[in-house]
Amino acid sequence: KAGVTQTPRYLIKTRGQQVTLSCSPISGHRSVSWYQQTPGQGLQFLFEYFSETQRNKGNFPGRFSGRQFSNSRSEMNVSTLELGDSALYLCASSLATTPAEKLFFGSGTQLSVL
Amino acid sequence: QKEVEQNSGPLSVPEGAIASLNCTYSDRGSQSFFWYRQYSGKSPELIMSIYSNGDKEDGRFTAQLNKASQYVSLLIRDSQPSDSATYLCAVENSGYALNFGKGTSLLVTP
Numbered sequence: 001k002a003g004v005t006q007t008p009r010y011l012i013k014t015r016g017q018q019v020t021l022s023c024s025p026i027s028g029h030r031s032v033s034w035y036q037q038t039p040g041q042g043l044q045f046l047f048e049y050f051s052e053t054q055r056n057k058g059n060f061p062g063r064f065s066g067r068q069f070s071n072s073r074s075e076m077n078v079s080t081l082e083l084g085d086s087a088l089y090l091c092a093s094s095l096a097t098t099p100a101e102k103l104f105f106g107s108g109t110q111l112s113v114l
Numbered sequence: 115q116k117e118v119e120q121n122s123g124p125l126s127v128p129e130g131a132i133a134s135l136n137c138t139y140s141d142r143g144s145q146s147f148f149w150y151r152q153y154s155g156k157s158p159e160l161i162m163s164i165y166s167n168g169d170k171e172d173g174r175f176t177a178q179l180n181k182a183s184q185y186v187s188l189l190i191r192d193s194q195p196s197d198s199a200t201y202l203c204a205v206e207n208s209g210y211a212l213n214f215g216k217g218t219s220l221l222v223t224p
Contacts, residue, residue, distance in 0.1 A: 035214075045211045045212060
């Protein structure tokens with residue numbers, strides 16, 4: 001069974017640009033969550049989608065957005081990039097029939113903003 | 115602000131010893147608690163979950179939960195060099211979201 005797939009693996013952008021990251025969950029998983037990981041702040045929750053609906057959102061500015069498609073694949077978008085957006089962006093999928101379901105993480109997208 | 119606190123380490127233990135990792139959390143309403151392991155350059159993977167007070171054992175790992183003290187711990191018995199990683203404590207936050215600590219770096223020396 002294939003794991004969580006994130007593309008691209010690495011991205012380099014400049015300030016002010018926008019970026020779209022993609023995540024394909026494990027087959028059968030309907031929940032996709034996004035987390036930002038930085039050395040200073042650790043792992044921080046961005047948002048969670050289930051059946052194309054956002055069920056929860058973390059404390060990030062509106063420049064961070066996401067969506068989920070009918071096949072459970074998800075994208076997140078960051079507009080007007082800032083230097084502080086440089087981070088590893090991790091996607092996780094789960095069955096999410098309850099809030100305590102196990103998360104399976106992808107390998108992440110390493111975003112560098114210059 | 116709901117907080118999850120962990121000592122950053124590094125925690126260094128000799129091979130074969132017991133490693134003890136600790137975590138405190140601020141939200142008294144939290145019901146689900148997790149320990150994830152993250153090797154350098156890799157993504158986190160779940161190693162233990164615990165939902166009720168007391169101990170839960172899985173192989174060499176034991177998770178301990180004390181909701182009254184808002185404290186979660188992970189014990190690793192017979193530590194191996196392959197256990198060297200960062201251990202992340204995570205607490206369920208408002209449903210379908212996890213609040214992670216910044217992690218404790220564990221180094222097991224041969």
